[in-house]
Amino acid sequence: MSGAVGVQARQVFPVGAHNGRIRAIDWARGAAVSLMIVSHGVNGLLSFDQIPIWHMVPVHLVTKISSSLFILVFGVALAVAFLPHVGTADWPRRRLKLLLTGVIILFWYKLLTVVEMSHLFEPEDIVNALLYQSFPSYVEILGFYAIALLWVPFFLPLWKRMALPLRIASPVVMVGLWYYLYHHFHFWNNEPLQALLVEHEDHYTWGQLARGPLILVGLLLGELIARYYRKPLARRVLAGSIAAASAVLIVIFLGLAGTDLPQELMAIARNQGKHPPELMFMLFSVGGALFVLALAVLGAEKLATALKPITVIGSDALKAFYFHIIVIFVGFRYLLDYFHSVSYAYAMTLTLLLLLATALWIQLTAWIRAKT
Template sequence: MRQGKAVAARLTERPTLPPARGRIAAIDLARGVAIALMILSHTASGLLGIDALPDWGLVPVHLLTKFASSLFITVFGIALSVAFLPHTETSDWPRRRLKLLLRGLEVLFWYKVLTVVEMLPLYEPQDILDTLLYQRFPIWVEILGFYAIALLWLPWVLPLWRRLPLVSRLVLPPAVALLSGWLEGHVGFWGVEPLKALLVEDDDHYAWGQLARLPLVMLGLLIGEALLRTRESPAMRHLLLALGGGGVALLAGFVLVSLPELDPALTAVARNTGKHPPEPSFVLFSLGGALAILALCLAGGERAARALRPLAVIGSDALMAFIFHIVAIFLVLRFLLGAWQAYSYPQVLGIALALILGSAGWIAMVGWMRQRQ
């Protein structure tokens, strides 16, 4: 009886969150892993194309990059929770909210610039203009569009999230996922396909829907809350077990729903089948791998961030890493050097590694220059 009352009290309480003391290196590392996987994926598809990849390049190499999007969006939610959620009821919140909004405008600016960079080698000016006006969507930089729009509206609802009881915060992610899936399948959005794509995604557009991906942000918010509560306590082990076990369970679920045709299912995921709009099999694989990676990064902590410093550096400034590799792939290699399908797959892997290290070096150099100034 007493235990039941304790559980009920826990489910109805609002979060009491201690503010994070300093930057959490493990979050930077997890974000850096996501960006590195994106760079690998973008280099392969941007310089060779998926159809030109060898079998071993498609599965397992390109397959593993499918963890990137779920990891990146979940870590986005974790970062919001750790850096901003504890301050939503303080006098400092208006300043922090403005910081998020300005960051959203900055990301939106670079999203538009990188849209032009991505499309220059491939499309006519009118196609580029249509894309800038949201009549169509780019591919490789579209996740920045999701990130920018999310930063322009999420700061207004974070205080509401903070006021919700735990049971509501636990129910909302699956509820929003179901709502998004229903809207995608049953609502026409007045025939405005770009609006549908921006909200719940559409088969004919490569866009990240705000509602479709919001459950991952909410999951990140919940993980961030747990991280703030348990970071310096023995209970941290329970969080790591939950994340690692959840990741393994989702991957096992993917295997079970794919049997006896597991090999074709892996190939389909590697080819982005079920990515837009999100389908259960793709989500099981992508989110399962993302949670497993996140658990490893949190378990490694500061030590792992030091050992994998280039990845942690990339994660400390994901926008700059994104700008660096998109400009290198599409403006320099494809547009200026005409490097489309000019290299073998092993050479492309080498280029991807160079871009990962180059991004880290560029971020470190810019940081050093700012400190000197």
């Protein structure tokens, strides 16, 4: 049973195609995780004020697309690897495995919460975070996935029965529901509940309704990718369409920013508008995420092979996530005492080495697994 669960965990965090793995999706996921590692590696050691302005924009600005890309690819992965099995005799088993994968991710979320907070927080603060009274920041996205995997397995059959117009409209409907609840409903003054569902300005969380629309968009794109990926001309048209959607969002962002563009870019680089999500941040983040996804679809297997370390990281994203968090918070912060005590160049060098080490770790453990 544990071996089967492990396979399913690798299918949710890095899903392959049901008729052969789509390595381009691994690459897109690996790009998201790699950008996340760059952000965590530097921000985990330095404050924003210690990062040179010319590195905040563009280097750390670009990392702000990672979370949106990660969630989009999650939806793509569900559409490619699980949606085709909905309604089949095998679906109950696969649904159970999705739920068990959520339990696995919840375990890692809570364990890494302790890892993240143990350096700077008191035990009572850590206990509060474990009991959902407060939230960490660096590992909080795992909490989002763990909860999402409690409702997604029951939502997929409904999604498959929806008419196409309703599927297309569903992300907009969810955005509308999020907006109404965030602004007009206070969840009985229960801040953690509000944070988990729609986000709260005092808690660093990924709300299910706030980020759920990206899962739905990913489902839509995933169905198209599964259908057209093996057809070169159709794949190029699909990649161009995704790139066009990216361009629309970026043009809207640039139009709204106007003459304040430098200030807007710096604000986004400093996470302004990330939690709860604000329009400018989401336009930039989702626009960039769609561009990377378009690049992955266009480059296909050639891109995945040419940039293999990124693809390797995306092939087991959960392992990449817990590895880099442990190295940063146990190795760099606690054992080496590098927190706020190294230069930006040194922190970035460590982070780039961590990227390479993460790929090597995944490759090594995969080799060991294959040999045993």
